Amino acid sequence: MIRQFFSTNKHALLYGLSLACLIALLKGLEIRYFIFDHSIEIYIGAIAIIFTALGIWLAMKLSRPKIERIVVEKEVFINSGPSVVNEKEITKIGLSNREIEVLRFMAKGLSNQEIASQLYVSLNTVKTHASNIFMKLDVNKRVQAIEKARELGLLNIEKLPG
């Protein structure tokens, strides 16, 4: 505790010591006799000025430089969230391969019949897939499903998972 104080304030103590030495020196030289006896105030004033200067110098030396930190926010534009398909979400939700295909066609605005034609399956199959998609995404309309899929990043162009 005390040792720490000594080590951290080493400079200050040193300066204090040299200060004391200076006083001793002043006394030793008997400068005050050099000045007229009635002008003790001048002497004190001189002392005051000297030590004020010393204090300023001390402060300059000791005080760590005052640093004013100005935080400049530089805006870095990033081209929209995850452009990579969010496979984690897909597996978490449990969407099958085929279901994601259907989901993406749905998002492109194709009707169930059109999706059926694209995938070479029947309309009923597409409807079943759609129902399962809605169940897994916890919605009951295709627009909501698309909305949710968009939020979760399921609609990005990439190869289908595994």
Next chain:
Amino acid sequence: MIRQFFSTNKHALLYGLSLACLIALLKGLEIRYFIFDHSIEIYIGAIAIIFTALGIWLAMKLSRPKIERIVVEKEVFINSGPSVVNEKEITKIGLSNREIEVLRFMAKGLSNQEIASQLYVSLNTVKTHASNIFMKLDVNKRVQAIEKARELGLLNIEKLPG
């Protein structure tokens, strides 16, 4: 020149003045007589310490801080395309105020009936608006309309035009 010096060093001059006042005060109180005559050195030491402290304080006050600029990169995600509502497109396409409202509800996945309830109008009215929207956007399915609106940046949150 001189005036500028006075104005810029106003604080320093003030402190100097108060310093002089302090000396006068010390003299006025004749503190030195309170202290034993032979211990004039103690008096001087006290003066020295006081003015050193004063100097330090002065330095603290006066030293202007070093300014350090810290550039922080703030990531701004662009939601692909204009994040501000594209009023030009709206006026170009000729979508009315109400139609945009309906369009946005549609994009949230609400059914026509739900939109009607939200807007306190009849289902038929919403259907009419929807038809007009499809006509103006040159599509024939709500999912396509939403898709197109999203491309054109018509779905961003902002006050409606007009």
Next chain:
DNA sequence: TTTCAGCTCATACTTTCGGGTGATTTTGCA
């Protein structure tokens, strides 16, 4: 081998959408 998930398809039914047409009321602007 059995089990199970995924994909397929079907039937039947209800709800919602979308297109077409026509009409009345509000409202902003000249």
Next chain:
DNA sequence: TGCAAAATCACCCGAAAGTATGAGCTGAAA
């Protein structure tokens, strides 16, 4: 004050979407 645009509502009909249920087929895992 009157007109044009906007907003409102109605009715009909067919198409599409969504719900519910059941079932056959396949490949991989237990």
